[in-house]
Amino acid sequence: MKSIFLSIAILMLGARAIQAQPLCEAPEPVRAFYQEDAKQLAVRMMQMFQTYQDSIEIPDVLYKQAMRALLAVYNADQIPERDTVVECLALHTFPRVYMYGISVGLDANETWAQNLDNGIVPTGNAVVDGLLSHYNLSNSSSFTIGNLIFVSLTTPNALNPVALATQFDAIPGVEFAEQTGLFGDGSDITFQPTLIEDVELTYRAAWGDCPAGCTSSRNWKFRIKLDCGVQLLDVWGEELPQQFACNNNFECGTEPLCLDWLRDTVAFYQALFPECNQPAYGSVVTQMNNGSVIGLHHFVGADFDFVRFYTCQGEYLGQCLTTFAGGSCDDPVFNQYLESADTIWTCADPYPTAEECGVLGTGDAPTWASSMQVNPNPSSGYFQLSAVFDGQRKGVIRVVNVLGQMIFERPFQADVLNENIDLQENTPGLYFVQVLSGKEVASRKVVLRK
Numbered sequence: 001m002k003s004i005f006l007s008i009a010i011l012m013l014g015a016r017a018i019q020a021q022p023l024c025e026a027p028e029p030v031r032a033f034y035q036e037d038a039k040q041l042a043v044r045m046m047q048m049f050q051t052y053q054d055s056i057e058i059p060d061v062l063y064k065q066a067m068r069a070l071l072a073v074y075n076a077d078q079i080p081e082r083d084t085v086v087e088c089l090a091l092h093t094f095p096r097v098y099m100y101g102i103s104v105g106l107d108a109n110e111t112w113a114q115n116l117d118n119g120i121v122p123t124g125n126a127v128v129d130g131l132l133s134h135y136n137l138s139n140s141s142s143f144t145i146g147n148l149i150f151v152s153l154t155t156p157n158a159l160n161p162v163a164l165a166t167q168f169d170a171i172p173g174v175e176f177a178e179q180t181g182l183f184g185d186g187s188d189i190t191f192q193p194t195l196i197e198d199v200e201l202t203y204r205a206a207w208g209d210c211p212a213g214c215t216s217s218r219n220w221k222f223r224i225k226l227d228c229g230v231q232l233l234d235v236w237g238e239e240l241p242q243q244f245a246c247n248n249n250f251e252c253g254t255e256p257l258c259l260d261w262l263r264d265t266v267a268f269y270q271a272l273f274p275e276c277n278q279p280a281y282g283s284v285v286t287q288m289n290n291g292s293v294i295g296l297h298h299f300v301g302a303d304f305d306f307v308r309f310y311t312c313q314g315e316y317l318g319q320c321l322t323t324f325a326g327g328s329c330d331d332p333v334f335n336q337y338l339e340s341a342d343t344i345w346t347c348a349d350p351y352p353t354a355e356e357c358g359v360l361g362t363g364d365a366p367t368w369a370s371s372m373q374v375n376p377n378p379s380s381g382y383f384q385l386s387a388v389f390d391g392q393r394k395g396v397i398r399v400v401n402v403l404g405q406m407i408f409e410r411p412f413q414a415d416v417l418n419e420n421i422d423l424q425e426n427t428p429g430l431y432f433v434q435v436l437s438g439k440e441v442a443s444r445k446v447v448l449r450k
Helices: 002-017 028-033 035-048 060-075 080-088 111-117 126-134 161-169 266-272 332-340
Strands: 101-107 138-145 148-154 174-179 188-193 199-207 216-224 230-237 283-288 293-300 304-311 316-324 373-375 382-401 406-422 429-437 440-448
Touching (some): 028 035, 035 161, 035 188, 060 080, 060 188, 060 230, 101 111, 101 161, 111 138, 111 148, 373 440, 382 440, 406 429
Antiparallel strands (some): 101 174, 138 148, 188 199, 199 216, 216 230, 293 304, 304 316, 373 382
């Protein structure tokens, strides 16, 4: 009876959560930062409540409810303990549920099982082929022991593996089907509905022999109200060790850089508080051009990195793909990287600038830039890009997301540009449409809404 009541409560809360709440919103990069966490929490809820236990695909209402709670805590920067879990520790869920596939054991005498083992799809079993197609499943690895073929089925889409395994388990020739087991333990975020329609998130920082089961932890519990207000309920557990904590005092700052979406990222935290939890590998932020350009430095290994550049308005400018860096710049073992490096950092010089990386011009905007338009904007994903040039031009149209990842590219040759662009398959959020012709570049923001 209690589980039924909680299921009803969670449905009611999820339905109300769909309404826009300012304290439950955040820029798209922040949502992306918590995307896997929201999926993990939603799948755990599916396995917890009878209402959803037979569902394979994640209900949108559960995903939105989990994301809503995570963003509410993210926005609660008036609570010092929130700074600890969001900024200093950047806690995420531990993948207790593997959401991207299942393990199955098949009768090796079945022809369709042999076909699946050999990567032949359709396999000849209509039920199996239907499930493979519907859930975009594929054989990522398989091996045979005796009369059993063990197959790992994986998918790019998060789902409820227990319900999916139940579907396979009912097929003749399937000896067993189960969710893929995960080993170890670690830091985590857990979700708990309450009897008064609020929800609670508990952030857990764990350490000490975690592959075998963490021996120590510290926990912070927050209550999230229906209006997305947040209340700290409790803090308990061992004191964080110095190498895990932010000087053991939970006093990291919350003042933003010029990019709002950088405010509470690990990069921002490390840049302002290098003495707090600075990892051997990670990211740092530098400001240049009198603060109008941000460089996000992502370290790869110990001695080189790549830098992504943004304007303070959030426009992605480009990146240095392999910038040689680090404390061993003269080590001959890294000479192989020098030929492909866009710029070389000698350990003593300042970080490379956007101009040095060739992603920020020093001249004025192109004369044709003012004619560049994107309509409609906001868009459902289908829009028209137009521009009037000062004569026949060749170039490239690109669309990148806020992380600088290119999701669309098309060449053009015209004196008047009228291009229809279809991004309807992409996730909602902020994107940048760029027109590049020779050394000239112009850019426009476009917001995708579903």
